């Protein structure tokens with residue numbers, strides 16, 4: 001089995017995890033920008049993007065893992081200053097094809113400031129054919145999702161380029177109904193392989209991508225292989241397993 005993990009923060013994990021992922025068949029990852037604090041300003045964000053684009057891509061390649069880098073301002077790590085210059089810099093990185101996607105971006109509490117920064121980033125990404133990886137929070141998920149979907153609609157974003165991530169099973173239908181991609185995170189406290197089974201039994205495998213969101217929270221480098229193993233034991237076909245753990249994300253973001 002081959003896997004592409006559609007949402008990770010591998011730069012926050014050690015070499016043992018990368019080795020485990022590589023050995024278990026993870027051949028590609030999408031690395032999303034995030035810092036677990038509010039950075040002071042431009043230079044921190046500049047260096048974060050440099051870290052991911054140059055250093056983390058190389059580190060992953062040493063394990064035989066290909067990487068695609070998503071850059072953006074995460075709603076939980078909005079810089080204390082220089083937002084405008086950071087947005088200009090994000091545009092330059094897309095212009096020079098240094099980054100492959102916008103992300104992760106989104107809303108955490110749904111404040112006016114979060115909304116404004118999200119909209120500005122969507123407007124930049126809309127100028128390029130890049131996918132957008134959109135974060136949904138643990139709290140108030142359904143209400144925030146409605147806000148996100150209305151922003152996507154009013155900004156004329158092609159929903160087929162958008163992954164709405166960390167969905168709970170009850171919200172998959174809403175996201176799929178507008179043609180956006182449903183991102184499902186298999187992680188302690190989020191979804192289990194059993195949840196993935198229930199979701200694809202109900203909605204099929206079209207427009208569904210699974211990820212580990214491996215990072216600072218308790219998370220599982222084997223989330224994808226573990227899910228594949230479970231689905232296989234439940235009798236799901238190899239083709240369907242491959243779609244949600246490999247091909248669907250590969251079509252959106254070729255590795």
Ligand SMILES: [Zn+2]
Pocket residue numbers: 007008009032034104213215
């Ligand atoms: Zn994340």
